[in-house]
Amino acid sequence: MMADILTSAGQFRHKAVGIHKGGEVHHVAPPAHKVSGLMADLMQWLQQAKDHPLITSYVFHYEFEFIHPLC
Template sequence: MAPPAQFVPKLMSDLFEWMSLNQNVVHPLVMDAVFHYEFVFIHPFSDGNGRMARLWYTAILAQWNPLFTFIPIESQIEKFQDDYYEAIPKCRGVGNSDIFIEFMLEEIDQCLKELASQATSADEQLNDPVKKCLTLWNLACPILPGQSWKIYL
């Protein structure tokens, strides 16, 4: 259940302040998942909160690592949408966003594994944005076949 509308400006301000104060303490992947969860919980708009949270997700990650400019988080979430919508209320039940954070990290890991698989294939049908993404990715984050993109904090 979303908080009453009169609390939304303060809650959003607190969320942005928390991000600012913790940007050098909390890993960007974790911070982004916390932001996403809290934004959806605060529910600042009457409609489109999930879409806006996913847009912020991409923007925040792309600022941290340009690779994420080319990873369509929105499309990835569509692949596991039912699990996504289950993770949010599970967090409310336990009183923290740990379940959602772990869920999002696992899905990003899976997405990066899929990209790694594409990068190692000799598929000539990759479009230019994917080729650019894979080139940037290989320069910034080389991975060998069989390695995992697990995030260690």
């Protein structure tokens, strides 16, 4: 359904990204070549996490947003 609109849907990013607001840089994501490994580490952590699910979801969300794996 999205093939003609967003050709990279579901794929890790292949370029540098950051969060900018008003010309000011708020976050620079890790380099694109590290995304796959960082996501693998995050998934492994998630499978082994023993904390309360609410805490686990917070940590996962924070790390996911920090890595910023999608375009």
